[in-house]
Amino acid sequence: MIRAAFLGLFLTATSAAATPIAEVLCAPSHEMQKKLEQQFRSSRAATGMRSPDEMMEVWTDKRGDWAMVVRYAGGTSCIVAMGEHWEVTENPA
Structure with missing residues (x-):
């Protein structure tokens, strides 16, 4: 749901090469x-720090749709990946 809906919304889209993150x-x-x-x-x-100016975020919904967002210190956020079937797993001991 997240993936399909965001592709057609108000957000600025920048095309990249034919990769999984199009x-x-x-x-x-x-x-x-x-x-x-x-x-x-x-x-x-x-969330996790990528650099002093970039914070990585994973957003999920109850259906398991997910979006990976980079939040920049300058006030912009970008969805860099999205998908379905997000699952939280425990790390093995």
């Missing part, structure tokens, strides 16, 4: 967060 979708961070939370009923499931 498009990168960007918007101001506050708009991206609002869209993910309110329209798609997603919540931030995980």
